[in-house]
Amino acid sequence: MPDADNLVRIEDRQGVKLVRLRASALLTEEEVETVGEALLGLAEVPGQRIVLSFLGVTHITSVVLNRLVLAQRRLEESGGEMRLADIDPHVYEMFTITRLDRRFRIFEREDEAVASFLGRAEG
Amino acid sequence: MPRQPPLSDGAGPWTERVLPTALEHIRPAERDVLERLGELGYSDDDRFGVRLALEEALVNAMKHGNKMDLSKHVHMAYRLSAERAEIHVADEGEGFDPGQVPDPTCDENLAKPCGRGVMLMRCYMDEVTYRDKGREVHMVKYRRP
Numbered sequence: 001m002p003d004a005d006n007l008v009r010i011e012d013r014q015g016v017k018l019v020r021l022r023a024s025a026l027l028t029e030e031e032v033e034t035v036g037e038a039l040l041g042l043a044e045v046p047g048q049r050i051v052l053s054f055l056g057v058t059h060i061t062s063v064v065l066n067r068l069v070l071a072q073r074r075l076e077e078s079g080g081e082m083r084l085a086d087i088d089p090h091v092y093e094m095f096t097i098t099r100l101d102r103r104f105r106i107f108e109r110e111d112e113a114v115a116s117f118l119g120r121a122e123g
Numbered sequence: 124m125p126r127q128p129p130l131s132d133g134a135g136p137w138t139e140r141v142l143p144t145a146l147e148h149i150r151p152a153e154r155d156v157l158e159r160l161g162e163l164g165y166s167d168d169d170r171f172g173v174r175l176a177l178e179e180a181l182v183n184a185m186k187h188g189n190k191m192d193l194s195k196h197v198h199m200a201y202r203l204s205a206e207r208a209e210i211h212v213a214d215e216g217e218g219f220d221p222g223q224v225p226d227p228t229c230d231e232n233l234a235k236p237c238g239r240g241v242m243l244m245r246c247y248m249d250e251v252t253y254r255d256k257g258r259e260v261h262m263v264k265y266r267r268p
Contacts (some may be wrong), residue, residue: 004144018157040249059174059175059176059242061182062243063240066239067236069233069234070236073234090167090168094243097242097246098239098241098242098243099227099228099233100233102233103233103234123208
Protein backbone atom coordinates (compact mmCIF):
# COMPACT_ATOMS: atom_id res chain seq x y z
CA MET A 1 0.00 0.00 0.00
CA PRO A 2 1.50 3.40 -0.97
CA ASP A 3 2.27 5.90 1.76
CA ALA A 4 -0.78 8.13 2.14
CA ASP A 5 1.49 11.15 2.60
CA ASN A 6 2.69 10.68 -0.96
CA LEU A 7 -0.83 10.81 -2.35
CA VAL A 8 -2.78 13.17 -0.12
CA ARG A 9 -1.99 16.13 2.08
CA ILE A 10 -4.50 17.11 4.75
CA GLU A 11 -4.72 20.55 6.35
CA ASP A 12 -7.12 21.87 8.93
CA ARG A 13 -8.76 25.17 7.97
CA GLN A 14 -10.83 26.31 10.93
CA GLY A 15 -12.29 22.85 11.38
CA VAL A 16 -12.66 22.14 7.68
CA LYS A 17 -10.38 19.39 6.44
CA LEU A 18 -8.71 20.44 3.21
CA VAL A 19 -7.50 17.37 1.34
CA ARG A 20 -5.20 17.87 -1.62
CA LEU A 21 -4.43 15.03 -3.98
CA ARG A 22 -0.76 14.92 -4.88
CA ALA A 23 -0.82 12.70 -7.95
CA SER A 24 -1.81 13.81 -11.44
CA ALA A 25 -3.51 10.51 -12.13
CA LEU A 26 -4.85 7.81 -9.86
CA LEU A 27 -5.06 4.37 -11.34
CA THR A 28 -3.61 1.54 -9.35
CA GLU A 29 -5.83 -0.21 -6.90
CA GLU A 30 -3.37 0.67 -4.17
CA GLU A 31 -3.41 4.38 -4.97
CA VAL A 32 -7.17 4.61 -5.08
CA GLU A 33 -7.45 2.46 -1.98
CA THR A 34 -5.04 4.69 -0.10
CA VAL A 35 -6.89 7.87 -1.00
CA GLY A 36 -10.23 6.21 -0.28
CA GLU A 37 -9.08 5.04 3.13
CA ALA A 38 -7.81 8.54 3.97
CA LEU A 39 -11.22 10.00 3.13
CA LEU A 40 -13.13 7.31 4.97
CA GLY A 41 -10.87 7.83 7.97
CA LEU A 42 -11.80 11.50 8.05
CA ALA A 43 -15.46 10.57 7.58
CA GLU A 44 -15.43 8.66 10.86
CA VAL A 45 -15.66 11.97 12.71
CA PRO A 46 -19.35 12.91 13.02
CA GLY A 47 -20.21 16.06 11.13
CA GLN A 48 -16.87 16.14 9.38
CA ARG A 49 -16.55 18.78 6.67
CA ILE A 50 -14.10 18.02 3.88
CA VAL A 51 -12.89 19.96 0.88
CA LEU A 52 -11.19 17.74 -1.68
CA SER A 53 -8.95 19.67 -4.04
CA PHE A 54 -8.18 18.15 -7.42
CA LEU A 55 -5.57 20.76 -8.30
CA GLY A 56 -3.13 19.17 -10.75
CA VAL A 57 -5.20 16.03 -11.23
CA THR A 58 -5.74 15.53 -14.94
CA HIS A 59 -6.98 11.98 -15.07
CA ILE A 60 -9.19 9.75 -12.96
CA THR A 61 -11.38 6.74 -13.62
CA SER A 62 -14.78 5.53 -12.51
CA VAL A 63 -13.08 3.73 -9.63
CA VAL A 64 -12.20 7.10 -8.13
CA LEU A 65 -15.70 8.44 -8.70
CA ASN A 66 -17.12 5.41 -6.93
CA ARG A 67 -14.79 5.93 -3.97
CA LEU A 68 -15.94 9.52 -3.69
CA VAL A 69 -19.56 8.42 -3.77
CA LEU A 70 -18.91 5.97 -0.94
CA ALA A 71 -17.10 8.58 1.15
CA GLN A 72 -19.86 11.12 0.60
CA ARG A 73 -22.48 8.59 1.65
CA ARG A 74 -20.52 7.79 4.82
CA LEU A 75 -20.12 11.48 5.58
CA GLU A 76 -23.79 12.22 5.08
CA GLU A 77 -24.74 9.38 7.40
CA SER A 78 -22.91 11.16 10.19
CA GLY A 79 -24.03 14.67 9.29
CA GLY A 80 -20.91 15.60 7.36
CA GLU A 81 -20.23 16.56 3.77
CA MET A 82 -17.46 16.64 1.19
CA ARG A 83 -17.20 19.47 -1.31
CA LEU A 84 -14.90 19.50 -4.31
CA ALA A 85 -12.68 22.14 -5.88
CA ASP A 86 -10.04 22.86 -8.53
CA ILE A 87 -11.29 20.25 -10.95
CA ASP A 88 -9.68 20.06 -14.38
CA PRO A 89 -12.23 20.68 -17.18
CA HIS A 90 -11.86 17.17 -18.58
CA VAL A 91 -12.34 15.62 -15.16
CA TYR A 92 -15.23 17.98 -14.41
CA GLU A 93 -16.95 16.73 -17.54
CA MET A 94 -16.90 13.24 -16.04
CA PHE A 95 -18.81 14.57 -13.05
CA THR A 96 -21.44 16.19 -15.25
CA ILE A 97 -21.82 13.16 -17.53
CA THR A 98 -22.39 10.90 -14.55
CA ARG A 99 -24.52 13.59 -12.88
CA LEU A 100 -22.28 13.49 -9.85
CA ASP A 101 -22.28 17.27 -9.95
CA ARG A 102 -25.64 16.74 -8.22
CA ARG A 103 -24.07 14.68 -5.45
CA PHE A 104 -21.27 17.12 -4.74
CA ARG A 105 -21.05 20.86 -4.43
CA ILE A 106 -18.21 21.82 -6.71
CA PHE A 107 -16.22 25.06 -6.51
CA GLU A 108 -13.67 26.59 -8.80
CA ARG A 109 -11.09 27.09 -6.05
CA GLU A 110 -10.39 25.41 -2.74
CA ASP A 111 -10.62 28.69 -0.83
CA GLU A 112 -14.17 29.17 -2.09
CA ALA A 113 -15.10 25.67 -1.02
CA VAL A 114 -13.62 26.14 2.46
CA ALA A 115 -15.37 29.52 2.78
CA SER A 116 -18.68 27.95 1.81
CA PHE A 117 -18.46 25.70 4.86
CA LEU A 118 -17.58 28.66 7.08
CA GLY A 119 -20.54 30.64 5.86
CA ARG A 120 -18.75 33.41 4.04
CA ALA A 121 -18.17 34.38 0.44
CA GLU A 122 -14.65 34.28 -0.87
CA GLY A 123 -13.87 37.08 -3.27
CA MET B 124 -4.34 -11.89 -30.19
CA PRO B 125 -8.04 -11.21 -29.74
CA ARG B 126 -9.92 -14.40 -28.94
CA GLN B 127 -12.23 -13.54 -31.82
CA PRO B 128 -10.14 -11.28 -34.07
CA PRO B 129 -11.95 -8.24 -35.47
CA LEU B 130 -12.95 -8.57 -39.08
CA SER B 131 -10.37 -7.48 -41.61
CA ASP B 132 -11.77 -4.70 -43.77
CA GLY B 133 -8.65 -3.41 -45.44
CA ALA B 134 -8.16 -0.55 -42.98
CA GLY B 135 -4.73 -1.73 -41.93
CA PRO B 136 -3.14 -4.21 -39.58
CA TRP B 137 -4.02 -4.65 -35.94
CA THR B 138 -1.44 -4.29 -33.20
CA GLU B 139 -2.03 -7.01 -30.66
CA ARG B 140 -0.91 -7.31 -27.06
CA VAL B 141 -1.51 -9.88 -24.40
CA LEU B 142 -1.45 -8.38 -20.92
CA PRO B 143 -1.04 -10.25 -17.66
CA THR B 144 -3.88 -9.65 -15.24
CA ALA B 145 -2.15 -6.97 -13.19
CA LEU B 146 -3.12 -3.31 -13.13
CA GLU B 147 0.45 -2.07 -13.50
CA HIS B 148 0.41 -3.27 -17.11
CA ILE B 149 -2.33 -0.82 -18.04
CA ARG B 150 -0.32 2.39 -18.14
CA PRO B 151 2.37 1.12 -20.56
CA ALA B 152 -0.33 -0.32 -22.82
CA GLU B 153 -2.29 2.90 -22.98
CA ARG B 154 0.88 4.96 -23.40
CA ASP B 155 1.59 3.29 -26.75
CA VAL B 156 -1.90 4.08 -27.99
CA LEU B 157 -1.88 7.68 -26.81
CA GLU B 158 1.52 8.44 -28.28
CA ARG B 159 0.41 7.14 -31.66
CA LEU B 160 -2.83 9.14 -31.48
CA GLY B 161 -0.78 12.26 -30.78
CA GLU B 162 1.35 11.57 -33.86
CA LEU B 163 -1.82 11.15 -35.90
CA GLY B 164 -3.13 14.55 -34.84
CA TYR B 165 -5.86 13.59 -32.41
CA SER B 166 -6.86 16.44 -30.10
CA ASP B 167 -6.38 16.48 -26.35
CA ASP B 168 -10.13 16.00 -25.97
CA ASP B 169 -10.10 12.92 -28.19
CA ARG B 170 -7.07 11.44 -26.46
CA PHE B 171 -8.58 12.06 -23.04
CA GLY B 172 -11.67 10.14 -24.10
CA VAL B 173 -9.76 7.26 -25.62
CA ARG B 174 -7.49 7.00 -22.60
CA LEU B 175 -10.44 6.93 -20.24
CA ALA B 176 -12.37 4.36 -22.26
CA LEU B 177 -9.33 2.13 -22.73
CA GLU B 178 -8.50 2.29 -19.06
CA GLU B 179 -12.05 1.49 -18.04
CA ALA B 180 -12.12 -1.45 -20.45
CA LEU B 181 -8.81 -2.85 -19.23
CA VAL B 182 -9.66 -2.40 -15.55
CA ASN B 183 -13.04 -4.04 -16.11
CA ALA B 184 -11.40 -6.93 -17.96
CA MET B 185 -8.88 -7.55 -15.19
CA LYS B 186 -11.06 -6.90 -12.14
CA HIS B 187 -14.53 -7.98 -13.17
CA GLY B 188 -13.71 -10.29 -16.07
CA ASN B 189 -10.61 -12.15 -14.94
CA LYS B 190 -11.27 -11.35 -11.28
CA MET B 191 -7.56 -10.58 -10.90
CA ASP B 192 -6.73 -14.24 -11.59
CA LEU B 193 -3.02 -14.20 -12.41
CA SER B 194 -3.38 -17.27 -14.60
CA LYS B 195 -5.63 -15.36 -16.99
CA HIS B 196 -4.78 -12.68 -19.52
CA VAL B 197 -6.34 -9.69 -21.20
CA HIS B 198 -6.15 -9.58 -24.98
CA MET B 199 -5.90 -6.13 -26.46
CA ALA B 200 -5.79 -5.14 -30.10
CA TYR B 201 -5.84 -1.72 -31.69
CA ARG B 202 -5.77 -0.19 -35.13
CA LEU B 203 -5.16 3.52 -35.36
CA SER B 204 -5.45 5.79 -38.36
CA ALA B 205 -5.88 9.50 -38.96
CA GLU B 206 -9.61 8.91 -39.30
CA ARG B 207 -10.43 6.57 -36.45
CA ALA B 208 -9.11 4.63 -33.50
CA GLU B 209 -10.39 1.09 -33.03
CA ILE B 210 -9.70 -0.76 -29.82
CA HIS B 211 -10.62 -4.28 -28.89
CA VAL B 212 -10.31 -5.69 -25.34
CA ALA B 213 -11.14 -9.26 -24.36
CA ASP B 214 -10.87 -11.11 -21.08
CA GLU B 215 -10.98 -14.76 -20.10
CA GLY B 216 -13.77 -14.47 -17.55
CA GLU B 217 -17.36 -15.57 -17.46
CA GLY B 218 -18.78 -12.53 -19.21
CA PHE B 219 -21.60 -10.22 -18.19
CA ASP B 220 -24.72 -8.65 -19.62
CA PRO B 221 -24.03 -4.95 -20.28
CA GLY B 222 -27.77 -4.41 -20.52
CA GLN B 223 -28.13 -5.31 -16.86
CA VAL B 224 -25.71 -2.64 -15.61
CA PRO B 225 -27.83 -0.08 -13.76
CA ASP B 226 -27.94 3.47 -15.10
CA PRO B 227 -25.77 5.38 -12.61
CA THR B 228 -27.39 8.69 -13.54
CA CYS B 229 -30.83 7.71 -12.25
CA ASP B 230 -31.66 9.49 -9.03
CA GLU B 231 -31.96 6.22 -7.13
CA ASN B 232 -28.47 5.16 -8.28
CA LEU B 233 -26.52 8.39 -7.79
CA ALA B 234 -25.27 7.26 -4.38
CA LYS B 235 -24.34 3.77 -5.55
CA PRO B 236 -20.73 2.96 -6.46
CA CYS B 237 -21.34 1.10 -9.71
CA GLY B 238 -22.14 1.37 -13.41
CA ARG B 239 -20.09 4.46 -14.21
CA GLY B 240 -17.27 2.74 -16.07
CA VAL B 241 -19.48 1.25 -18.75
CA MET B 242 -21.39 4.50 -19.05
CA LEU B 243 -18.24 6.59 -19.47
CA MET B 244 -16.95 4.26 -22.18
CA ARG B 245 -20.17 4.75 -24.12
CA CYS B 246 -20.03 8.51 -23.68
CA TYR B 247 -16.44 9.04 -24.73
CA MET B 248 -16.28 6.60 -27.64
CA ASP B 249 -18.39 6.83 -30.78
CA GLU B 250 -19.13 3.11 -30.92
CA VAL B 251 -19.03 0.53 -28.13
CA THR B 252 -20.04 -3.03 -28.94
CA TYR B 253 -19.94 -6.04 -26.63
CA ARG B 254 -19.46 -9.55 -27.97
CA ASP B 255 -18.96 -13.06 -26.67
CA LYS B 256 -21.36 -12.61 -23.73
CA GLY B 257 -19.62 -9.44 -22.61
CA ARG B 258 -16.11 -10.89 -22.59
CA GLU B 259 -15.10 -8.68 -25.50
CA VAL B 260 -15.64 -5.01 -26.07
CA HIS B 261 -14.96 -3.26 -29.35
CA MET B 262 -14.68 0.53 -29.33
CA VAL B 263 -14.29 3.12 -32.07
CA LYS B 264 -13.42 6.80 -31.83
CA TYR B 265 -13.54 9.01 -34.92
CA ARG B 266 -11.01 11.83 -34.99
CA ARG B 267 -12.59 15.25 -34.74
CA PRO B 268 -11.46 17.57 -37.54
